[in-house]
Amino acid sequence: MSLLSLAEELRCQSGLLAKRDIRPAASVFNHVPFPHLGKPGRLGDDAALLPAQSGQLLMACEGMHPALVVEDPWFAGWSGVLVNLSDIAAMGGRPLAVVNSVWTAGPDSLQRLLEGMSSACDRFAVPMVGGHSNQQSPYEALSVAVLGVAEGPVLSARSASPGDELWLLVNRSGRFYRHYPFWDAATAASPGLLRSHLSLLPALAADGIVHAAKDISMGGLCGTAVMFAESCGSPITLELDAIERPDQVDEQAWLRCFPSFGYLLAVRPSMTGRLQRMLQGDPHLICCRIGSFGSGPCRVALQREGDQELLWDGSEGLTGFGCD
Template identity: 40%
Template sequence: MGGLAFSASTFENVAARLRASTGMAAKADIGVAAARLGLSGADAVPVGDDCAAIPDGDGFLLLAIEGFMNEFVAGDPWFAGWCGVMVNLSDIAAMGGRPTAVVDALWAQGEAGAAPVLEGLRAASARYGVPIVGGHTNLKTDRGQLSVAVLGRAKRLLTSFDARPGETLVAAIDLRGRYREPFANWEAAVEAPAARLRGDLDLLPFIAEAGLARAAKDISQGGLVGTGAMLAECSGVGLAIDLDRVPAPQGVDPARWLMSFPSYGYLLAASGDNVPAILSTFQARGIAAAAIGTVTAGGRIEVVSGRARETIWDFARAPLLGCGPARPLAGAPASAAEDAA
């Protein structure tokens, strides 16, 4: 496993690029939609997690959906189809669940435009062993668009709402891959055998059911730091992330890596006593895993390298998703914040 290395000037540059990340800023769109729909993290089915977790008997039904950027579907249609399955299954696993079935919605210019997307969907469905059971298709549109949803089930949840101050932040990432240019996608799944893909996803429900962690999140388009910010906001905490300890491929550009979307990548928050067992669970299957930071009581997302420290996001100044516990904004009287809540 490689690591990230920084000089003082490199670290400051990386921090600046993280603050300006479009992938992280785009997550604010979730808050806009949730507000319009009247939804929040305080609802019976909290909004802001990787899936909707719906109580059902002695467990939970998990429902997730992903929509894909038009330029991604146009530029790499087969891989977009593959990702339609893969990223949804990652969301189910991130919440301690196992997938049941997939549905898709596809728009394309004729059968020729739809074919590579459908082939990618079919290939991933077969490799991961999760059936596609239906969906929606329109072959008379002027551009390709794709959305995919998945249903799953969990016995015991991992959530974005259960990180606690004092816990250790763990990152687990499959480094056995490469960038799939030109997008910041770290592809480590297409050539992997089916048994490995399925077994690796099953590590998350194993960790949940063993009681090793309560909080986790799939590393998504916001990258490692952006995903950490979403986890922290939902839990009403902060994070101090030691960038020197982040698992990374040798020679990778640090800022690009921290904003990348890996095929297999998770953040977990756990008590220190459980961290060795979590790390060994991933490492035994060849997945790079390390303790990379601390959950803090403050509302800031900070990155650290040696003695250098930079704030990437401060929830006292602005929300990201807007799905976490109510916080007073900087300069606002406590009573006004309480009234707004």
Template identity: 40%
Template sequence: MDRTAISGAADLRPDPFALAAGLAAHPSIRGKLDIALATKGLGLSTGSQGAPGDDAAAMPDGAGGWDLFAGEGFMPAFVAHDPWFAGWCGVMVNLSDIAAMGGRATALLDAVWAPDATTAAPLLQGMRDASAAYGVPIVGGHTNLHSTALNLAVSVTGKAQALIRGSGARAGDVLIAAIDHRGSYRNFDNFCAALDAPPARLRGDLALLPELAEAGLVTGGKDISQGGIAGTALMLAEASGCGLRIALDDIPLPDGAGLDRWLRSFPSFGFLLTARPAHVDDICRRFAARDIPAAVIGEAIAGSRVEFASGGLVAPFWDHAARPYLSLKPEHSDA
């Protein structure tokens, strides 16, 4: 494609080639490659129990629903830099993983390593504050106060009546981003819209996801994790065995956020969802009713490429067939 074809006012549009190249090399995106090493070492695939690679493991509960299990470990630099916020995030991100599956969280467990009780205190307080805000109890865990450094891992259980799978996107679906913009950057690329929100709002916002699942309105989806929109879209595409074309010009941005940073940012409330075109208005209306911007930012396509499009240009970001990302090959493929 001729990259000189766009001129005039269109010059203000983002350069999809520069964005694609920069993000493909960014640590926020490439850090997810570690998952492939773990799944290989454990002998896991998409056919293993719980469908590894999804936001939470889903196991039939014997009563027509699903038991959900998820867990998160945190970067030591993040925990050391802002231990209270790391504790809060330990709760928040796990609840997001359960919601992303169409579930409702039931309980949390933590594992904390620290040199002493004083060092651990803000981390524990952050978890306690978030547990109270979201209304999900911390029911146990593991504590070591004789470690050389402060570290955190948190896990969660949940229940679902209907699932949102990270492998459900199909060519012809639209790609919707639903992200709470009522916040600001806290540190690194973490965009937080949760700390000043009333607890009732936090709980009601997460409840949107199981409501969408139970209404059968979405075909697939994931919560936007470290790696942002770009990395999450890649995981969704690979697990689904299709491609995704992201329309950069259609991505809503919060005040003060540049597109490059936003594409790799971790939001406190953010989901990528796929749906049939007929359901878009209903989905976006439900988020809008809670003052959460939701917009179509692209489409699922045949093939294996995640692409960035802007102003008539289409740039390849990642081809998961040529370069596996999580290396969890789907059982089907639109490629």
């Protein structure tokens, strides 16, 4: 084979041409997320270079629901970043950087996914530092991962103990997003408010006010309580009449929704006054006691006006990561 033929053959190989799928991401994200790191810190290398940290590192990853990726790619991109940042905050951490993997059948949905992720990264001031892009996929899919650091105490859900109180912390200033069970208090909020709220959990951990937490996820408030109980091995009683919610929001919808900012907290009774004082000045937040951690077999019960109904029997297991 002549040198010309070899060059033409290599120039047209699919593995090389597929790298052009990265161009849309390069046009959206900041190439220099950490200027003080110099040239090695620029995006486009085989791995992203991050600043050295002094705390314990935290990692999380979320795959977005396929229907959401297809129906609303911008919001799927936004949510992919948001849920990861919330997971880091739930552990008492600060997010450092995110990466993504995206598969689409063409450029249009890819661009919307990237724009959603970019918007969230900009609003929360957390850089996107790498990922994977494929525009020749037979399906649409998105996964986002995050690296964070806990510079103070880690808020492991396993640290909750019998005698702790269960508190709800959630942003009331939102609305349900389209037809989804998603309480959106983020897309219209100011960057300053988003960043301030995201820093609350590390601050509560540093002050010793909260010692265990769980981000309210797609399982909603009650489903997250089940995962909390499974993690710590203690029974939880949810007092339904104590659960505050925004005006005009149905109880069942509120219990099942996935809030953009919502956490369950384990708080010692001696710390509840400090918790209330720290958060009482923020009109956006609901912060209320909604139950307790008890002794005995792991389970979750719903309580209302003295009546009790078993929601989940811990012997059934849920995630498989229960407390041994």
